Amino acid sequence: MRLGLVIDLDTCVGCHGCAVACKQWNTSGTTGPLTDYRPYGRNPSGVWFNRIRHYEVGDYPNNKTINFPMSCMHCDDADCVTVCPTGASYKRKEDGIVLVDQDKCMGCNYCSWACPYGARELDREAGVMKKCTLCVDRIYDETLDEIDRKPACVITCPAHARYFGDFDDPNSEVSQLVRDRAGYKLMPEVGYNPTNTYLPPRLTRPIPTDDVRKDSLMTKVKDWTNKTITR
Amino acid sequence: MHPALSVIIFTVSSGAGYGLLMLLIGLHIFGFLPDMSENELLTGGIIGLGLVTFGLMSSTFHLANPKNAWRAFSRFRTSWLSREGLFAVLVYPFALLYLFGIWNSGVELNAFIQVTGFITIVLSLLTVFSTGMIYGCLKTIRQWNSALTPANYILLGLALGAMLLVALRVSFNGEVGLVASLTLVVLDIALIAKAIYYFWIRRVTGPTMNTATGFTRANVRLLDVGHTAGTFLTEEFGYIPAQGTVTLFKVLVFVLGFIVPGVIVFGMTGGDATSAMAWVALVSAFLGIGLERWLFFAEARHVVNLYHGAQNT
Ligand code: SF4
Numbered sequence: 001m002r003l004g005l006v007i008d009l010d011t012c013v014g015c016h017g018c019a020v021a022c023k024q025w026n027t028s029g030t031t032g033p034l035t036d037y038r039p040y041g042r043n044p045s046g047v048w049f050n051r052i053r054h055y056e057v058g059d060y061p062n063n064k065t066i067n068f069p070m071s072c073m074h075c076d077d078a079d080c081v082t083v084c085p086t087g088a089s090y091k092r093k094e095d096g097i098v099l100v101d102q103d104k105c106m107g108c109n110y111c112s113w114a115c116p117y118g119a120r121e122l123d124r125e126a127g128v129m130k131k132c133t134l135c136v137d138r139i140y141d142e143t144l145d146e147i148d149r150k151p152a153c154v155i156t157c158p159a160h161a162r163y164f165g166d167f168d169d170p171n172s173e174v175s176q177l178v179r180d181r182a183g184y185k186l187m188p189e190v191g192y193n194p195t196n197t198y199l200p201p202r203l204t205r206p207i208p209t210d211d212v213r214k215d216s217l218m219t220k221v222k223d224w225t226n227k228t229i230t231r
Numbered sequence: 232m233h234p235a236l237s238v239i240i241f242t243v244s245s246g247a248g249y250g251l252l253m254l255l256i257g258l259h260i261f262g263f264l265p266d267m268s269e270n271e272l273l274t275g276g277i278i279g280l281g282l283v284t285f286g287l288m289s290s291t292f293h294l295a296n297p298k299n300a301w302r303a304f305s306r307f308r309t310s311w312l313s314r315e316g317l318f319a320v321l322v323y324p325f326a327l328l329y330l331f332g333i334w335n336s337g338v339e340l341n342a343f344i345q346v347t348g349f350i351t352i353v354l355s356l357l358t359v360f361s362t363g364m365i366y367g368c369l370k371t372i373r374q375w376n377s378a379l380t381p382a383n384y385i386l387l388g389l390a391l392g393a394m395l396l397v398a399l400r401v402s403f404n405g406e407v408g409l410v411a412s413l414t415l416v417v418l419d420i421a422l423i424a425k426a427i428y429y430f431w432i433r434r435v436t437g438p439t440m441n442t443a444t445g446f447t448r449a450n451v452r453l454l455d456v457g458h459t460a461g462t463f464l465t466e467e468f469g470y471i472p473a474q475g476t477v478t479l480f481k482v483l484v485f486v487l488g489f490i491v492p493g494v495i496v497f498g499m500t501g502g503d504a505t506s507a508m509a510w511v512a513l514v515s516a517f518l519g520i521g522l523e524r525w526l527f528f529a530e531a532r533h534v535v536n537l538y539h540g541a542q543n544t
């Protein structure tokens with residue numbers, strides 16, 4: 001088995017819902033807590049397993065906003081595991097999930113240096129490395145209904161941009177999506193063979209911009225006045 | 232990369248310590264230091280081990296959870312950090328046996344001193360090589376992912392060790408001519424390797440923001456990083472030194488680290504030396520190599536920065 005996620009960049013709306021659901025579930029999960037620093041202070045920060053960034057691809061008018069969620073890719077050739085001196089980081093044989101044994105980690109940060117995808121974050125309070133567990137404490141929980149045995153991020157996504165499954169099974173939903181939608185991996189040239197796969201945006205008709213109404217002189221004056229007054 | 236002081240002190244100090252051990256013991260067991268007294272050898276050995284110990288202790292300050300540090304020896308088969316720790320610890324018994332041999336039977340060479348000394352040299356070399364490989368093996372940082380990295384670590388460790396040896400000889404009124412010539416050779420090779428490294432890292436290669444996001448047929452720009460304040464990733468990897476500082480420090484690396492000590496040591500090759508000369512050269516070399524180590528970290532650009540808006544590393 002090779003468990004992982006498929007993320008659909010076509011439908012992701014960038015709401016950060018997956019990141020929040022992840023934080024909620026995992027802060028009381030096997031590698032919790034996901035410590036917050038200065039949560040109500042001036043510069044709030046903290047540990048997250050999942051982060052969403054936003055990019056502009058292409059140049060106006062042929063441009064597009066792409067929301068980009070990233071978490072651990074559960075790589076096949078995960079150097080984060082090979083470089084770990086204590087054996088705290090390991091990759092499970094049975095399903096390919098990469099985990100950090102919180103009782104063995106010495107907080108040297110070395111694995112985070114080896115990860116190209118920024119998936120590992122040191123918990124400065126606990127002094128140990130934390131990362132996405134693919135909700136290992138959830139996907140195998142037989143007390144949950146079958147439909148709930150999925151990572152929290154996948155269940156919560158309102159745009160259905162996240163899929164979870166076995167990439168070794170050619171008939172799984174994730175494998176089919178990757179085939180049908182030309183799924184791709186990030187930064188293949190560093191050679192980590194990530195499991196998580198991204199679906200590119202679908203081709204769509206460009207939205208015409210040449211008929212956009214030009215502002216009248218009156219609107220321009222109004223806009224200018226409004227801007228000046230708020231300053 | 233964020234240049235952590237504890238790691239800079241660790242690599243410079245332990246590198247110098249291993250360099251001194253290698254050169255001192257090497258010259259001794261192969262008979263190049265016939266006039267060296269027992270006291271001088273023991274002092275040199277203790278200084279070497281002292282610097283190594285100081286460096287290793289400093290390295291544990293950057294661990295967030297040092298109580299698990301003992302586990303770091305367990306992944307010897309895959310991790311260079313683990314290998315480095317193991318070799319570093321293995322040096323101690325052999326170095327101490329060698330020093331015990333000298334303390335017990337004097338500077339006369341015998342099989343015991345030669346064997347323990349030789350093993351100390353090999354293990355010291357392996358330790359410094361492993362230190363370099365900790366950085367050299369990372370595919371995520373192109374400025375480190377090169378054979379030049381371990382080569383630089385070994386050469387600069389030897390250069391500092393050689394400077395220490397010169398100072399030792401001068402303090403004990405020993406014959407400095409040979410040691411000074413050797414130091415000059417090591418400094419020159421180290422200087423050339425460092426210069427090659429600085430030229431080599433100037434050429435931008437490797438992943439770009441396009442390959443990082445997979446959009447390779449259009450321009451990609453960051454609109455929003457998605458976090459309000461800094462994160463672990465920006466604190467650890469986001470450090471960018473000012474270009475002026477980099478240039479100034481590079482000049483200082485060459486002047487303080489190589490040229491000043493080189494000129495002074497060149498003046499000693501005839502055999503005349505004062506302790507003031509030796510000290511100025513030593514302090515200058517340590518300052519220069521300290522700045523070199525700062526630059527080594529500060530100039531390293533991790534590929535995760537591509538996700539935070541950098542177009543290339
Ligand atoms: S994404 Fe990073 S942390 Fe996850 S397996 Fe790959 S290298 Fe390791």
Ligand code: SF4
Pocket residue numbers: 083084085086087088089100104105106107108109110111112128129
């Ligand atoms: S921080 Fe912990 S998990 Fe990461 S390399 Fe160090 S000991 Fe291993």
